[in-house]
Amino acid sequence: MPLKPETRAKLKTVGTATVATALYKRGFRTQAIQDVHPLSPLQPTLVGEAFTLRYMPAREDLNGLEVFRDRAHPQRKAVEDCPPGAVLVMDSRKDARAASAGSILVTRLMQRGVAGVVTDGGFRDSTEIAQLGYCAYHHRPSAPTNLTLHQAIEINGPIGCGDAPVFPGDVILGDGDGVIVIPAHLADEIANEAVEMTAFEDFVTAEVRKGRSILGLYPPTDEKSLTDFAAWRKAVGR
Structure with a gap:
């Protein structure tokens, strides 16, 4: 069920702490994405439906720089396919030793109207991203290219991000305290x-x-x- 405009507007006025309590009352205890932080304290509240990208450990012979020439490369394709108003959520295996993305890809998401981006890994060019005024969350800055450790493998399937289960279409809420995942069927409630x-x-x-x-x-x-x-x-x- 698509996120209703009125539900999006309501979620913009509440905090992750309040939503965490509402979810806890319904038995949901692991919906907070752990150890992710806003790149800028001035970024607005993030609300949008999850569109996911999953990384696996890179196998060196399959993950050279030439893979980016492929227009169907999952990382590049996810950036171009993530719907306006959605949130790109990346499962980077809680590994920030290599970047999940950098400022060029994040800027592309912003220009396409994507609501924000979340990774349990790290972003390179983090200072530039922080200056965009865009909703972006990561664990910590990371300079090495994602290719050194991460192999993008699947778009818009169920993932784990910072120990939270994220299913495509779940509603993501992010603020200064962090990011929480609302199961899609509970969003209005x-x-x-x-x-x-x-x-x-x-x-x-x-x-x-x-x-x-x-x-x-x-x-x-x-x-x-x-x-x-x-x-x-x-x-x-x-």
Whole structure:
């Protein structure tokens, strides 16, 4: 099921921490992509459907520079085929010793309207990528070409990225805390709940800043907390 525009818009207003809690309540514990970081603290929130690329360990006789001359090379093809609004998610085996991609390929994704890119490996030209104002996440900078260690092998199949299962079409949410994967069939439900959770958390934050104790407030075990929340929502239009 394609990601609805209204669901995309709602997810843009919530954080990965809130979504992680909503997923945990449904029994999902491994949806956070581990050890990936935004290249720039100023990049916007990332939302889009996963389009995947899988790397395997390179076999030297099959992974020379000449493979890039092939227009069907999986890395090059993934960059050209990833749909606008989607997120290219790369399984680099959590190995940042060689780059998953560099600034030219990431710039091409940006120019094509792809929402962002995530790898559990590393990017080369990371400073240039950080200056693009584009949603990009990796483990750490990495100068060597991906060919030295990684062989691109499959486009848009199920992958593991940073220990998280990612299926094509799953919804990717990224912010300053990291990246989380929302199973596609839960996207609408999670977005709606996360918006409600965010409203309550904003209310709680406002109350705590006034000096209120979290006891009975977070979670709202006191009836007065829920009454106060309803009044706050009415006052602020949330």
